[in-house]
Amino acid sequence: MNNDEPLGGDVNAVLSIAEEKKKEMRDNWSARLTSLAETRDKAVFASLFDYFAPRVKAYITRLGMPPATAEEVTQEAMLSVWRKAHMFNSEKASASTWIFTLARNLCIDRMRREKAVEYELPEEEPDPDQRDQGEHLILEERMRDAIATLPENQAQVLHLSYYEGKSHSEIADQLGIPLGSVKSRLRLAFSKLKAHWGEEE
Amino acid sequence: MNISHHFDDATLMAYASGSLPQGMALLVACHLHWCPHCRQRLSQAEAIGGALLDKIEPMSLQANALKSVMDRLDLEEEIPIPRIDPVQSATNLPAPLHHYLQTDLDHLPWKRLGYGVHHVDLNLQGSGTTRLLKIAPGVSVPHHTHSGNELTLILRGSYTDEIGRFSAGDVADLDGEVKHQPIVDTDQDCICLIATDAPLKFTGIMGRLVQPFIGL
Numbered sequence: 001m002n003n004d005e006p007l008g009g010d011v012n013a014v015l016s017i018a019e020e021k022k023k024e025m026r027d028n029w030s031a032r033l034t035s036l037a038e039t040r041d042k043a044v045f046a047s048l049f050d051y052f053a054p055r056v057k058a059y060i061t062r063l064g065m066p067p068a069t070a071e072e073v074t075q076e077a078m079l080s081v082w083r084k085a086h087m088f089n090s091e092k093a094s095a096s097t098w099i100f101t102l103a104r105n106l107c108i109d110r111m112r113r114e115k116a117v118e119y120e121l122p123e124e125e126p127d128p129d130q131r132d133q134g135e136h137l138i139l140e141e142r143m144r145d146a147i148a149t150l151p152e153n154q155a156q157v158l159h160l161s162y163y164e165g166k167s168h169s170e171i172a173d174q175l176g177i178p179l180g181s182v183k184s185r186l187r188l189a190f191s192k193l194k195a196h197w198g199e200e201e
Numbered sequence: 202m203n204i205s206h207h208f209d210d211a212t213l214m215a216y217a218s219g220s221l222p223q224g225m226a227l228l229v230a231c232h233l234h235w236c237p238h239c240r241q242r243l244s245q246a247e248a249i250g251g252a253l254l255d256k257i258e259p260m261s262l263q264a265n266a267l268k269s270v271m272d273r274l275d276l277e278e279e280i281p282i283p284r285i286d287p288v289q290s291a292t293n294l295p296a297p298l299h300h301y302l303q304t305d306l307d308h309l310p311w312k313r314l315g316y317g318v319h320h321v322d323l324n325l326q327g328s329g330t331t332r333l334l335k336i337a338p339g340v341s342v343p344h345h346t347h348s349g350n351e352l353t354l355i356l357r358g359s360y361t362d363e364i365g366r367f368s369a370g371d372v373a374d375l376d377g378e379v380k381h382q383p384i385v386d387t388d389q390d391c392i393c394l395i396a397t398d399a400p401l402k403f404t405g406i407m408g409r410l411v412q413p414f415i416g417l
């Protein structure tokens with residue numbers, strides 16, 4: 001019985017070391033992506049490709065792209081990572097989030113068959129409590145952890161929306177629940193995730 | 202710009218996940234150009250996408266994928282994307298809308314829908330409709346509910362309905378449970394962009410009379 005305690009402690013320690021490692025890796029991706037813009041180092045690009053391309057392909061496939069198109073759009077997305085690296089700003093997003101939006105936009109273009117115009121969003125005014133780069137990544141990290149703690153019915157609508165690109169009405173039809181319930185589940189999930197952002201809302 | 206009505210969280214999440222129909226996405230992009238508050242919330246909604254991308258079960262690419270991308274790194278330079286200023290000073294419209302209209306609100310081919318109401322259909326593809334509506338002072342749009350979602354962005358003027366007062370920059374983000382009857386409350390035309398993901402349902406006798414006529 002006495003042996004359980006230290007053993008359990010060890011397991012937890014090992015787990016938290018593994019989590020630390022993952023977190024470091026993710027910070028690392030953002031740093032690498034930032035450096036890519038300056039160095040144009042192809043080895044750095046190759047390492048980003050190894051990590052992100054299989055994830056982008058999985059995401060695009062779940063959105064419903066046929067396999068050949070998914071492969072093609074994934075390669076296109078990774079090429080955009082190379083070409084647009086100078087637009088990545090780690091104070092505003094993590095590497096994962098930025099690459100997610102690139103892949104999403106390419107998919108939307110494909111589905112609409114009409115080239116969407118990219119709009120330059122207005123520059124943010126300097127915020128008195130401006131967060132530094134490290135802080136933004138920590139916030140995203142907390143959000144990531146919080147996703148794992150969402151109740152099943154909220155996680156489900158989140159996955160259908162983000163992974164499968166389903167509209168609210170499509171989700172309502174698929175789950176056999178009213179549109180209002182889909183939206184309220186999404187709102188609940190969002191407010192929980194935002195709570196980790198330290199927003200007052 | 203003094204904005205007091207914003208999008209529902211669920212709408213920003215749909216935009217972040219790429220699941221809005223084209224017209225609604227256009228409308229959201231327009232409000233985002235005007236609203237730092239919603240831009241901040243959108244970056245949070247997009248971070249959910251980033252977190253999920255990290256968690257997704259990876260899927261291997263073709264064996265030659267890395268090589269074929271690497272081969273293209275130096276070959277093609279990016280075709281420059283036409284970038285647009287945040288706000289078109291000439292038309293005073295948010296860039297995404299300016300891109301579609303290419304003119305200002307006073308030089309559009311407005312079509313009369315009924316007493317004091319004109320519209321221009323943007324004819325976007327996909328489900329739902331996207332149109333500009335110009336409503337004269339004192340005129341009210343018939344009572345209606347929505348079978349899906351309806352987004353309205355006020356571009357000029359203002360109106361008041363059961364929910365409150367909406368003026369330039371504000372959005373009304375409504376779903377099927379809301380029944381409302383907006384009325385233009387100044388001596389200026391109210392011009393708004395309206396995008397739906399399903400047809401509107403008018404209620405009452407006025408609605409039955411008007412609906413077949415204006416085809417909203």
Ligand SMILES: [Zn+2]
Pocket residue numbers: 204206207208232236238239240
């Ligand atoms: Zn807003």
